[in-house]
Amino acid sequence: MRIAIGSFVQESQFFSPVKGSWQHFGPEQIARGQAMLDAAAGTGSEIAGAMDTAARHAVRLVPLLRAMSSASSAPIVREVYESIRDELLARLSDAMAEPVDGVLMVMHGAMSAEGYDDATGDVLQRVRQIVGPRVPLVATLDLHANITRLMCRVADGLVGYLTFPHVDMYETGARGMRLLIDAVLGRAKPVTVMAKLPMIVPAENAQTTHGVIHDLLQAARAHLRTPGMLDISIFPMQPWMDVPEAGCAVVVVADESQRGRAEAIAAQLADAWWRRKEEHRVELAPTEQTIAEALASERKPWVLADSADAPSSGAPGDSTVTLQALLDARPAKDCYTNIVDAPAVAAMIAAGVGHEVTMSLGARSGTTLYRPLTVSGRVRLISDGAFVHKGEGFHGATMHRGRTVVLQAGCVHIVVMERACIQWDPELYRSVGLEPKDAQIVIVKSPAGFRAAYSPFAAEIRVLDAPGVCTPNLTTLPYARIPRPMWPFDPLQDWRADGA
Numbered sequence: 001m002r003i004a005i006g007s008f009v010q011e012s013q014f015f016s017p018v019k020g021s022w023q024h025f026g027p028e029q030i031a032r033g034q035a036m037l038d039a040a041a042g043t044g045s046e047i048a049g050a051m052d053t054a055a056r057h058a059v060r061l062v063p064l065l066r067a068m069s070s071a072s073s074a075p076i077v078r079e080v081y082e083s084i085r086d087e088l089l090a091r092l093s094d095a096m097a098e099p100v101d102g103v104l105m106v107m108h109g110a111m112s113a114e115g116y117d118d119a120t121g122d123v124l125q126r127v128r129q130i131v132g133p134r135v136p137l138v139a140t141l142d143l144h145a146n147i148t149r150l151m152c153r154v155a156d157g158l159v160g161y162l163t164f165p166h167v168d169m170y171e172t173g174a175r176g177m178r179l180l181i182d183a184v185l186g187r188a189k190p191v192t193v194m195a196k197l198p199m200i201v202p203a204e205n206a207q208t209t210h211g212v213i214h215d216l217l218q219a220a221r222a223h224l225r226t227p228g229m230l231d232i233s234i235f236p237m238q239p240w241m242d243v244p245e246a247g248c249a250v251v252v253v254a255d256e257s258q259r260g261r262a263e264a265i266a267a268q269l270a271d272a273w274w275r276r277k278e279e280h281r282v283e284l285a286p287t288e289q290t291i292a293e294a295l296a297s298e299r300k301p302w303v304l305a306d307s308a309d310a311p312s313s314g315a316p317g318d319s320t321v322t323l324q325a326l327l328d329a330r331p332a333k334d335c336y337t338n339i340v341d342a343p344a345v346a347a348m349i350a351a352g353v354g355h356e357v358t359m360s361l362g363a364r365s366g367t368t369l370y371r372p373l374t375v376s377g378r379v380r381l382i383s384d385g386a387f388v389h390k391g392e393g394f395h396g397a398t399m400h401r402g403r404t405v406v407l408q409a410g411c412v413h414i415v416v417m418e419r420a421c422i423q424w425d426p427e428l429y430r431s432v433g434l435e436p437k438d439a440q441i442v443i444v445k446s447p448a449g450f451r452a453a454y455s456p457f458a459a460e461i462r463v464l465d466a467p468g469v470c471t472p473n474l475t476t477l478p479y480a481r482i483p484r485p486m487w488p489f490d491p492l493q494d495w496r497a498d499g500a
């Protein structure tokens with residue numbers, strides 16, 4: 001059996017001032033052919049899970065191309081998107097010289113580009129056109145995907161992460177590959193159905209460890225015992241996609257013979273979700289007051305999430321709001337925070353280790369939600385910025401955040417980096433000599449993904465009320481294209497109100 005595998009991963013944040021560009025798809029982010037498999041081997045990635053499953057079933061993998069954005073951003077610039085897409089598709093066309101039996105596409109599902117609201121659907125549709133209607137096509141997706149009718153129609157199966165914080169990328173890749181192999185062998189003829197809800201929810205309360213999404217996944221597991229049900233995913237779409245087909249979704253993959261039953265199960269799960277939607281509202285902690293409380297505490301560390309500036313959600317990571325609050329508090333205990341500012345990094349490297357500097361920090365992305373800050377401190381450390389994820393999510397993956405400098409201003413240790421990166425792993429700090437367990441306050445710019453690695457040692461975790469493009473206060477954001485009515489913007493009795 002010969003299965004082609006490709007990957008194109010980006011998460012679009014429509015309110016970010018930073019467009020997806022080659023800056024996000026540098027040489028480290030793109031791997032071609034065998035290099036794609038070599039890079040994934042032994043990691044916790046979807047590709048690794050798919051590879052190991054393929055090996056157990058004597059599947060010959062045909063690696064196409066893997067492109068993974070270094071951070072979320074606004075939709076990708078058209079030329080960049082089309083260039084990556086077309087190279088991936090050309091490699092698939094070349095691979096078809098000898099027919100492939102199936103295709104696995106590792107995607108995010110909330111990727112947009114200029115002119116392509118549903119870039120995921122666009123890629124899958126073009127893959128379908130190349131391989132024809134009969135070759136099984138399965139895509140793996142992030143739990144924060146925006147599922148579209150196009151995606152359901154062109155793919156035989158859509159398989160999403162079942163965890164948030166995301167710790168099951170490997171298992172998701174394995175699930176996708178198993179489903180695909182079953183389809184190739186004719187054990188099942190998968191179809192994908194969805195129930196789409198007119199609802200967008202903040203990421204903070206969409207965790208799978210407890211609460212409504214957890215309970216829905218439990219119910220989904222029970223439904224999988226129904227004959228013909230092959231896979232069920234729950235997708236609380238990341239809420240910053242301002243697109244006409246936005247909304248949360250329940251997806252059921254079932255054998256073609258059970259389509260009606262699959263649709264009923266999707267609707268049943270959507271009903272249960274709709275009844276509990278109020279549980280997605282987020283309680284935020286006032287920033288200054290929470291910092292004061294943390295500094296007065298006997299216990300440490302307090303892990304304070306500035307989710308509004310989370311690069312994993314598509315924020316630029318250059319907010320000065322929490323930094324300002326920390327400096328204003330004049331702490332006598334160590335506090336760690338971080339910020340993106342490439343020119344500041346260059347200036348501090350020029351100054352050199354051990355030197356005192358005074359400089360402007362942050363707010364380079366051009367947002368008007370916060371202003372640059374003048375900070376004086378000492379350059380403590382200069383690093384190339386690369387670090388390896390040691391926690392479960394992205395385990396083994398190397399993060400590249402450009403050159404990185406630790407600037408110490410009193411007891412405030414500021415990790416200044418050239419590029420934004422995902423902040424789930426304490427290695428963000430440990431890799432530059434800062435142990436989060438030793439700090440009184442650790443700022444993480446992440447809505448919930450950080451909890452997997454930080455919860456085991458955090459004394460307290462709070463989500464701060466700070467301005468930023470990824471604020472969980474969704475009704476404050478300038479949505480223009482999402483369908484209306486939509487919860488939480490409009491009063492809505494039934495999720496089927498639009499007749500869907």
Ligand SMILES: [Zn+2]
Pocket residue numbers: 142143144166
């Ligand atoms: Zn996600």
